[in-house]
Amino acid sequence: FAPSLNPGRLALRKSQPCPLKPAHLPAILSDKQHSVPAVAQQATKGISFPQLDGKGMRVGIVSTRWNAEVVNKLKDGARAGLKECQVEDSNVVEFEVPGSWELPLACRYMAQTQKVDAIIAIGVLVKGETDHYDMIKDAATDALMMLGLETGIPVLNGILGCHTMEQAEARATGDNNHGVWWGKTAIEMATLRATQMGKGPIAASGVEKKKVLF
Numbered sequence: 001f002a003p004s005l006n007p008g009r010l011a012l013r014k015s016q017p018c019p020l021k022p023a024h025l026p027a028i029l030s031d032k033q034h035s036v037p038a039v040a041q042q043a044t045k046g047i048s049f050p051q052l053d054g055k056g057m058r059v060g061i062v063s064t065r066w067n068a069e070v071v072n073k074l075k076d077g078a079r080a081g082l083k084e085c086q087v088e089d090s091n092v093v094e095f096e097v098p099g100s101w102e103l104p105l106a107c108r109y110m111a112q113t114q115k116v117d118a119i120i121a122i123g124v125l126v127k128g129e130t131d132h133y134d135m136i137k138d139a140a141t142d143a144l145m146m147l148g149l150e151t152g153i154p155v156l157n158g159i160l161g162c163h164t165m166e167q168a169e170a171r172a173t174g175d176n177n178h179g180v181w182w183g184k185t186a187i188e189m190a191t192l193r194a195t196q197m198g199k200g201p202i203a204a205s206g207v208e209k210k211k212v213l214f
């Protein structure tokens with residue numbers, strides 16, 4: 001079992017049983033011997049991050065007003081994740097769109113300015129009575145992926161596709177707030193872009209101050 005790189009997470013979780021089958025243990029041990037109650041598995045889900053330095057990085061958050069209550073919690077999580085990476089509040093630019101369908105285009109407007117190091121798109125799709133959910137879920141997530149590949153700017157997929165509002169709430173709450181991971185993932189990918197492509201950090205370069213588009 002590889003320990004978390006983030007001491008904070010490790011400290012929070014050290015009293016919980018490890019749900020992973022340690023790679024170095026003999027294969028003779030059955031999965032059953034490693035099984036843990038569902039609740040513990042849920043609590044230990046997630047990802048660890050290396051030490052990240054987002055100083056001087058400028059990050060966009062585009063979010064929906066659909067399912068605003070949960071979306072706002074995810075946004076809080078994303079801001080907290082960015083803060084943990086030393087991104088200054090003044091370097092987080094935010095705007096809203098009606099629904100998840102609108103996220104890719106709004107993110108594209110933001111990406112085209114070339115004044116952000118990463119963009120986090122946040123929305124919550126909850127399956128209703130019609131096929132509308134499936135149409136939006138696949139199209140919007142594909143479009144976000146294409147946008148990142150097309151522009152080279154990391155575009156985070158912060159769209160939750162849930163069958164119930166409870167599922168969405170659970171993923172926007174406490175230690176399971178996915179927004180925190182999205183914030184950190186944004187900085188990890190922006191750092192990769194900076195080191196591999198020599199692009200960014202935007203705020204440190206002062207580029208964003210030359211012409212204000214948003």
Ligand SMILES: Nc1c(NC[C@H](O)[C@H](O)[C@H](O)CO)[nH]c(=O)[nH]c1=O
Pocket residue numbers: 064066067098099100101102123124125126127128136
């Ligand atoms: N049902 C949900 C929507 N629907 C709205 C669409 O995203 C879009 O705004 C409309 O079709 C106009 O283009 N959006 C969500 O984000 N979440 C939903 O659960």
Ligand SMILES: CC(=O)[C@@H](O)COP(=O)(O)O
Pocket residue numbers: 126127128129130131132133
């Ligand atoms: C605009 C919508 O998202 C809506 O038409 C979806 O309807 P439903 O959630 O009942 O499938």
